[in-house]
Amino acid sequence: MDQNFVLPQDEYYFYLFLKRLRHADYRLAFSFFLPSSFPAQFSFTRSFGASTQKLFSSWLSEKFLKAGGTLSRQYNLQGRLFKERVWYIKGLDLRLSSALFETFKDMLDRYYNPPDEEFVFPVRNLTNGDRLILHCLSRDMSKVSRTQFLKLFEPLFTRIKLNSFGFAPSSLKMSLPGFEELSFEEQVFLQASPDLIVLDYELFCESLRFYNLEQISEWMEELDQKLCSFVKLIQENKLYSMVPCVCEILDLTLQFELLHPRRFQDSRSENNEVFETEDQNNCYQVISCFEHVLHAVDSMQLKLRSYSFVDEEFEEVQPVLAVFQSRYEPVKVKMKKKIEQFYDALET
Amino acid sequence: MSQTYQVELKEKMAQTVNVGKEWRKRVQLLSLLPESQMGEILAEELLKNGWSKEDDSNKLKQSKDGFDLEFDPVTRQLGIRYEEEEEVQVSANETQRVYDYYDREDVARERAEEALKSRLKGELKEAAETKEEEMLQDLERREAEILKLVDEAMSQSIEKTHKEALKRKAGSLGEIESIEENDELGEVTIRVRL
Numbered sequence: 001m002d003q004n005f006v007l008p009q010d011e012y013y014f015y016l017f018l019k020r021l022r023h024a025d026y027r028l029a030f031s032f033f034l035p036s037s038f039p040a041q042f043s044f045t046r047s048f049g050a051s052t053q054k055l056f057s058s059w060l061s062e063k064f065l066k067a068g069g070t071l072s073r074q075y076n077l078q079g080r081l082f083k084e085r086v087w088y089i090k091g092l093d094l095r096l097s098s099a100l101f102e103t104f105k106d107m108l109d110r111y112y113n114p115p116d117e118e119f120v121f122p123v124r125n126l127t128n129g130d131r132l133i134l135h136c137l138s139r140d141m142s143k144v145s146r147t148q149f150l151k152l153f154e155p156l157f158t159r160i161k162l163n164s165f166g167f168a169p170s171s172l173k174m175s176l177p178g179f180e181e182l183s184f185e186e187q188v189f190l191q192a193s194p195d196l197i198v199l200d201y202e203l204f205c206e207s208l209r210f211y212n213l214e215q216i217s218e219w220m221e222e223l224d225q226k227l228c229s230f231v232k233l234i235q236e237n238k239l240y241s242m243v244p245c246v247c248e249i250l251d252l253t254l255q256f257e258l259l260h261p262r263r264f265q266d267s268r269s270e271n272n273e274v275f276e277t278e279d280q281n282n283c284y285q286v287i288s289c290f291e292h293v294l295h296a297v298d299s300m301q302l303k304l305r306s307y308s309f310v311d312e313e314f315e316e317v318q319p320v321l322a323v324f325q326s327r328y329e330p331v332k333v334k335m336k337k338k339i340e341q342f343y344d345a346l347e348t
Numbered sequence: 349m350s351q352t353y354q355v356e357l358k359e360k361m362a363q364t365v366n367v368g369k370e371w372r373k374r375v376q377l378l379s380l381l382p383e384s385q386m387g388e389i390l391a392e393e394l395l396k397n398g399w400s401k402e403d404d405s406n407k408l409k410q411s412k413d414g415f416d417l418e419f420d421p422v423t424r425q426l427g428i429r430y431e432e433e434e435e436v437q438v439s440a441n442e443t444q445r446v447y448d449y450y451d452r453e454d455v456a457r458e459r460a461e462e463a464l465k466s467r468l469k470g471e472l473k474e475a476a477e478t479k480e481e482e483m484l485q486d487l488e489r490r491e492a493e494i495l496k497l498v499d500e501a502m503s504q505s506i507e508k509t510h511k512e513a514l515k516r517k518a519g520s521l522g523e524i525e526s527i528e529e530n531d532e533l534g535e536v537t538i539r540v541r542l
Contacts, residue, residue: 277371284372284425291423295384343374 100130167204194245205256224289231296247327259338261345360439368431380513387421393505
């Protein structure tokens with residue numbers, strides 16, 4: 001904490017709680033800060049407001065820069081290109097509100113409630129800054145503990161629209177909102193942090209092997225819809241800076257051997273040479289998911305190729321087409337081959 | 349004072365047992381045109397055959413004779429869900445001797461009816477489980493036969509898809525002069541002026 005800030009004792013402990021959250025020490029944070037320790041009234045001192053603002057600003061800035069956010073990128077917002085507005089995020093005019101602190105209190109209440117008991121998170125009037133903080137918090141939580149904490153706070157996190165871009169099982173269920181439904185800050189953050197989406201997909205791929213085979217079909221159906229909507233969103237809103245992100249997702253699919261038939265076969269099967277009907281159905285679902293994604297990306301590529309030099313978009317799409325050529329085409333060829341091999345394994 | 353009553357009891361219970369199974373397979377089409385176009389042509393043929401399209405999806409569906417079929421033109425995968433249902437019944441028509449300590453016939457009858465219902469519920473559950481097991485075994489046995497029915501239903505549309513694809517392919521090569529179709533032999537002769 002900054003030496004200039006002197007906080008009353010209860011605020012100091014709350015500040016420690018926030019710092020632990022920021023450092024992803026969730027168990028420590030929640031175990032040592034009780035709902036009863038929460039400041040009774042939301043009349044925080046000016047020092048507390050300033051130190052919290054500083055804490056989260058630097059956190060968000062760090063996330064933004066680590067996730068590929070650079071100041072030289074162009075962002076397409078409401079059909080206009082913004083370059084200089086990236087400073088808005090860099091400067092981080094977060095406008096945090098007490099609703100965020102109240103939400104932390106809700107989270108503490110939830111944590112100390114029996115996990116099986118239903119808990120309704122109150123609806124809080126969150127600002128853009130509050131929502132971004134909760135978004136980053138939920139993303140970090142999904143890295144540390146994909147099941148326990150996420151499940152506990154799932155009803156809260158699924159209210160944050162930006163979280164629907166995640167690939168944790170709870171986010172997978174959420175359908176993508178229209179781009180215009182996101183606030184300006186959220187739109188910038190999304191475009192500035194494509195690596196977060198890729199990282200989340202990587203986590204999804206990693207965790208897939210531990211999950212129950214019975215759920216794969218459902219997850220793959222949800223993943224199918226999510227990825228296709230994501231590609232559609234990029235195309236409709238001209239978010240071309242996110243095309244490499246799609247290529248990386250496809251690349252990860254290959255790296256994690258998601259298109260390998262034996263990956264989805266129940267190891268308890270008596271005869272490993274023959275697929276049980278259920279395993280076979282799962283495999284078809286997996287192929288179907290990635291065939292749909294390839295189809296959606298192909299359609300986008302076709303659309304971009306159709307622009308001629310008389311079209312306004314022609315200049316804008318040339319670098320994107322170059323990305324398609326250098327990054328998408330090779331991965332597409334590999335995926336098509338894998339898909340055919342997958343079908344062959346199922347049909348012979 | 350207590351008394352024993354003779355009570356006539358009649359009860360009938362029924363339950364519907366559903367069993368189903370799902371299969372997925374890829375529809376094999378000749379590569380006369382690019383894969384996605386072949387899928388689209390088959391989708392067009394299926395639409396003519398009474399299949400329907402969902403609003404926000406490319407997939408086509410048809411429900412008929414216990415079958416729920418779903419065709420995806422992009423992947424050319426066919427989802428097959430087959431369901432059967434049967435009703436199991438249990439009944440009782442008997443006379444019971446019931447004892448009531450407070451000498452009330454209505455209470456005695458009520459108690460006897462409740463006991464009978466509870467017994468029948470148990471019997472019905474058991475009967476339903478047995479039936480379900482039998483039906484599942486039967487379904488497993490008839491799997492090949494069920495899938496053959498689907499293949500037969502699809503074969504006509506697949507044949508038409510191949511013909512249509514041939515015509516489009518020929519059209520792309522040059523000007524079509526004549527088309528002769530022999531449905532019995534499944535032959536199509538297309539003359540094209542290049």
